Amino acid sequence: MAVYEVVKNGDPVLREKAKQVPKITPNVKKLLDNMRETMYINKGVGLAAPQVGVSKRIIVVDVGEGLFEVINPEIVESQGVETDMEGCLSIPGAVGDVPRAASVVVKGLNRDGQEVSINARGFLARAFQHEIDHLDGVLFIDKAENVRKEG
DSSP, X not given: OOOOOOOOXXXXXXXSOOBOOOSOOHHHHHHHHHHHHHXXXXXXXXXXXXXXXXXXXXXXXXXXXXXXXXXXXXXXXXXXXXXXXXEOTTSTTEEEEEEEOSEEEEEEEOTTSOEEEEEEEHHHHHHHHHHHHHHTTOOGGGTOEEEEEOO
C-alpha cells in the first residue's frame, strides 16, 4: 500500500466535479486501500479521491464507528440542520462553522460492487456530507461561517 500526498486548496482537481466510477476494477480497490492508509496516517476522519489528485467519485470515512468505503456515493435523504466546526486535510490549519443536515441516508457501492445504504447521524452524517461535497468541487470554506485558524 502507498500513502498519497493530500492535495491542498488551490489545486484545480479540488474544484472539479469528479467522474462516476463505471466499473470496480483492481485499480479502484487499490485506490481505496491507499486512500484509507492516507486518511489514517494524516489523522483524518474522511477522504475523497480528489484530495489525492484522482477525479473519481470515491470516499472513505471513519469517525470511530468503523470504516466506510463508498463508490459513487449520493445523499438520497436528509433531515434537520446542525452547525458545527469542521476542518479539512486539504486546508490545513483552518476551521469554520458549517451548517449540515443532522442525518442523511447515503447510497452507493462497496468495494465488491454491492449496493449499500448507510443511515448516518451526527458526526458521521457531517463527515459523509463533507466528503461528498468534495466530489462536487465544493470545499467546507464555501459553506462555512467564521473561518479561522485552528487552535
